[in-house]
Amino acid sequence: MKWSFDHDRPIYTQIIEQMKLFIASGEYRAGEKLPAVREMAQEAGVNPNTMQRAFSELENAGLVFANRTSGRFITEDINMVEKLKEELASEAVRSFLDSMKRIGYDKAKTIELIEKSIEERGDDKDE
């Protein structure tokens, strides 16, 4: 269940986003070797070209690097990984608050809703 895509956005964009999440969360660790493009493409159920395209952008961002032919690896720069994590979180918060504002909820109501929702999810198995 590693990969899942919706239908109204480019797949390669979603691969980039999900890889960023995997890197930020430590599911893929700094310096870790990745499976081959063809293999990841098969796992994800997409064409190798599509997977390749996603990774070529992740390389431009410096988050992964490729050594022909030993394979592809997550960056070894743990500062970059930490920075990525903070950026993703910051963007998640920003866009959430923006959405709530546009829907018509003020700060107090937003805090109220999120705390209530977290309480209700308190018995979830993970965190």
Added chain:
Amino acid sequence: MKWSFDHDRPIYTQIIEQMKLFIASGEYRAGEKLPAVREMAQEAGVNPNTMQRAFSELENAGLVFANRTSGRFITEDINMVEKLKEELASEAVRSFLDSMKRIGYDKAKTIELIEKSIEERGDDKDE
């Protein structure tokens, strides 16, 4: 500045989303008449067909209705509007918490970040 689109999702989808926000927030009120399709298309800078497509889906959802030729109107069902608002908020909260979890933040850290962010935004002009 009413409409704004990004480039990696279908425009008609984004129109639907933004219209839902306008309806939920009361920017467009229940029963209110909408501008003509051609006019809205011009304002948004898109083709009339694209605008039409978005509204035909909003009609399927029951959020608007069209009277040829008097124009198109927001639903008069205020319960539906209220329900829409709650659904949008619920989805925003759900996806936010999911994102934070995938990035690797636990409940406590998530609450901490959002409260901190709201404090920092406390001097904003609106809400």
Added chain:
DNA sequence: ATTATTGTATTAACTACTTAATACAATAAT
């Protein structure tokens, strides 16, 4: 040296979204 594995590039076809131009359908306004 040869082979297998890996990343990378190329070309063609297919699909969905968007635009453009135009026409038709219904009815409110005159």
Added chain:
DNA sequence: ATTATTGTATTAAGTAGTTAATACAATAAT
């Protein structure tokens, strides 16, 4: 009755993402 306004439908062309098939490039493994 005529006209203008509105929603709606149709057809063709353009663009971007995806798939498919294939080939090339570099090097680790043998």
